[in-house]
Amino acid sequence: MADSALQGSPAATGSATTDLETPGFGISGDQLLRKWLRGIAGGILGVAFGVALVVGLRAISGLGAWQTEQTGYPHIIVPLFTAPLGFLLGFGAFDYWLRWAVGMPTVPEDHSQHGATSWRDYFRFNTDHKVIGIQYIVTTFFFFFVGGLMAMLIRAELAQPGAQIVDAAGYNSLFSTHAVLMIFVFVIPVFAGIANYVLPLMIGAPDMAFPRLNALSFWMLPLAGILFIGSFLCPGGAFDAGWTGYAPLSTGAPLGQSFFNLGVQFAGASSIATALNFLVTIITMRAPGMTFWRMPLLVWANLSTSLLVVAATPFIAGVQFMVLLDRALHTNFFDFAAGGDVISYQHIFWFYSHPAVYIMMLPGFGIVSEVISTHARKPIFGYRLMALALIGIVVLSYSVWAHHMFVAGMFSWLRVPMMLTTLLIAVPTGIKIFSWLGTLYFGKIHTYSTAMLFALAFIVTFTIGGISGVMLGMVPIDIHVSDTYFIVAHIHFVLFGGSVFTIFAGVYHWFPKMTGRMYDEKLGRVHFWGTLVGTWGTFIPMHWVGMDGMPRRVADYAAQFGNWNLLISCFAFMLGAIQLVFVYNMVVSWRFGPKADGNPWRANSIEWQVSSPPPIFNFDEIPRVVGGPYEYGIPGAKHAIMAGEGAEVPAGEKSVVGSSS
Numbered sequence: 001m002a003d004s005a006l007q008g009s010p011a012a013t014g015s016a017t018t019d020l021e022t023p024g025f026g027i028s029g030d031q032l033l034r035k036w037l038r039g040i041a042g043g044i045l046g047v048a049f050g051v052a053l054v055v056g057l058r059a060i061s062g063l064g065a066w067q068t069e070q071t072g073y074p075h076i077i078v079p080l081f082t083a084p085l086g087f088l089l090g091f092g093a094f095d096y097w098l099r100w101a102v103g104m105p106t107v108p109e110d111h112s113q114h115g116a117t118s119w120r121d122y123f124r125f126n127t128d129h130k131v132i133g134i135q136y137i138v139t140t141f142f143f144f145f146v147g148g149l150m151a152m153l154i155r156a157e158l159a160q161p162g163a164q165i166v167d168a169a170g171y172n173s174l175f176s177t178h179a180v181l182m183i184f185v186f187v188i189p190v191f192a193g194i195a196n197y198v199l200p201l202m203i204g205a206p207d208m209a210f211p212r213l214n215a216l217s218f219w220m221l222p223l224a225g226i227l228f229i230g231s232f233l234c235p236g237g238a239f240d241a242g243w244t245g246y247a248p249l250s251t252g253a254p255l256g257q258s259f260f261n262l263g264v265q266f267a268g269a270s271s272i273a274t275a276l277n278f279l280v281t282i283i284t285m286r287a288p289g290m291t292f293w294r295m296p297l298l299v300w301a302n303l304s305t306s307l308l309v310v311a312a313t314p315f316i317a318g319v320q321f322m323v324l325l326d327r328a329l330h331t332n333f334f335d336f337a338a339g340g341d342v343i344s345y346q347h348i349f350w351f352y353s354h355p356a357v358y359i360m361m362l363p364g365f366g367i368v369s370e371v372i373s374t375h376a377r378k379p380i381f382g383y384r385l386m387a388l389a390l391i392g393i394v395v396l397s398y399s400v401w402a403h404h405m406f407v408a409g410m411f412s413w414l415r416v417p418m419m420l421t422t423l424l425i426a427v428p429t430g431i432k433i434f435s436w437l438g439t440l441y442f443g444k445i446h447t448y449s450t451a452m453l454f455a456l457a458f459i460v461t462f463t464i465g466g467i468s469g470v471m472l473g474m475v476p477i478d479i480h481v482s483d484t485y486f487i488v489a490h491i492h493f494v495l496f497g498g499s500v501f502t503i504f505a506g507v508y509h510w511f512p513k514m515t516g517r518m519y520d521e522k523l524g525r526v527h528f529w530g531t532l533v534g535t536w537g538t539f540i541p542m543h544w545v546g547m548d549g550m551p552r553r554v555a556d557y558a559a560q561f562g563n564w565n566l567l568i569s570c571f572a573f574m575l576g577a578i579q580l581v582f583v584y585n586m587v588v589s590w591r592f593g594p595k596a597d598g599n600p601w602r603a604n605s606i607e608w609q610v611s612s613p614p615p616i617f618n619f620d621e622i623p624r625v626v627g628g629p630y631e632y633g634i635p636g637a638k639h640a641i642m643a644g645e646g647a648e649v650p651a652g653e654k655s656v657v658g659s660s661s
Helices: 002-007 029-060 076-089 095-101 121-122 129-158 168-202 211-233 256-284 297-328 341-360 364-377 383-399 401-405 412-424 426-440 450-473 475-481 485-515 520-549 559-592
Strands: none
Touching: 002 256, 002 297, 029 076, 029 121, 029 256, 076 211, 076 256, 076 297, 095 364, 095 475, 121 129, 129 211, 129 485, 129 559, 168 211, 168 256, 168 297, 168 341, 168 364, 168 485, 211 256, 256 297, 297 341, 297 364, 297 383, 341 383, 341 401, 364 383, 364 426, 364 485, 383 426, 383 450, 401 412, 412 426, 412 450, 412 475, 426 450, 450 475, 450 520, 475 520, 485 559
8 A cells, every 4th residue: 555655746747747646735724623523423423322312222231221230221321432433433533434435436646645734734634644743742641741640639639648629439439530641642653653653664665565554554543641630520430440440349330440441441542453464574574685684673562562462462452341331231240249250350350461561662672772772872882682672572571460469369389480481571671781780881972962861861860770679470479569659650660760751762863854953952951851860759769668568549648658658759759840940942843943854863774765744655766775773883784875975895894793694
């Protein structure tokens, strides 16, 4: 599909075109308004269809038209599923497929859904991977700030013992929704957004393999976020069983829990569709000469992550459907009194959710590899071992899930094997840290870039979080600190000091490529130092109060922890406030920043060899790869030959790192 799109583009054919024939000629305000009105009308019809379906089926079954048990409300649950589908249908997400499915002639591809010429093109169903990447990044950062606001409310409540702002039920909803937003509609999909933009460029592809599926995968994501946040409008409040949604707590929770069950389905479907797209794109659309051992490590990281997503995500989708059936149809998957198995929920959930930790980490490993090699001006130390370590993490990640359940009542004999595999998975992760340090050794470390600062801070912070993870892998220590703030400290050191630091590194690194503008480095440094100090000041003391026994997931605590919590909250407010500097820098620089040239960092990978921002179809001619992407300091070395550079490899060129030999 993408290949045919390239062949039909003016960049490929060199033909003259009118404005209306130009790919990505844009959309008018009236056309955009009509699309959104169609989408809203489709959503309303979806609600009506869902309600009518429930009422009709209940009437056929001899039941009353309405049911209002706190775990029921089918006339609300079913429309929560049909309304988003109706919106997507009216918005045009299924137009091409529906015409094909019913046997109608498909509309010839005129590329009008491709590319962006104005801000309006970012608010429609757009098939350009670069537009979709920016849609992902901006949307996920919106949910990042919503989740961050909830974190500020949590820390305000915990600044002192006693009730300050919310009651216990409201607190449960706050920390549950905060975690869900950060995991399902920020960390996981923002990596997909960054990769969506740069990965096809990195491998020399004109687009993703399935552009329409790529666009659909994005538009399912904000629907998931709306469901999560919309649960606050439910009778009984938002879902309050944590991001883990443990049964039987979740099976008896109020209506808001069903919003969580369905929101996970849309977020999971989005994630699976994106992962399948990445896999097919990486395997089938690499430029000539781009062997697997010549791929940048960010491509390897997304290949590994996509394997995890495709294999693991159906497990959380399935277990949330099981909870929904227990709630709405009174099945008994997790009701012990009726023969259900409560512990099986945790086994199924963590069989997804521990690989999910690496879904939230592996893309960041790839970003850090790109940033460090570029700004240290050195080849990646141990490139092949780095790639193999990514695959090793994928394999081992499925063997460690039960270390989350050492105190859950599982079989005692299972604890020691899970402890050993948990410690074993630290080996490939340690290989990556060793490789980054080896790359930095005797390198010309350029810290003028904010991206490099975040990458260096990531190595230190993630290492500390990893050490506490090794501690938690030990059965006796885990039993001691289970359900204390030590767990909160560990996961935030790994996910905020790990994943979010790499996200910032990636945004700063590719900001010139995405926008064609340079950001303000002074503001970038302010943001970096404020984020680093805020992160360490917030989460390091949590280790100490956790080891002393302060429980997590409670709105009140013993007075002896009051001073520590006040200090933690002060640093947390600092961490939250400094993110406003990031927003200001990005928005103002995108509009008024100095224009960036094609390769401001003097990087070798292919995305830096085209203009900033790139052409609509990426390349006039598909590049030919002749060497590895990290051959800094090697005379005559070249990663790829671009259009107009000649067909022969320059004299003396030799591929040393990641060659096909």
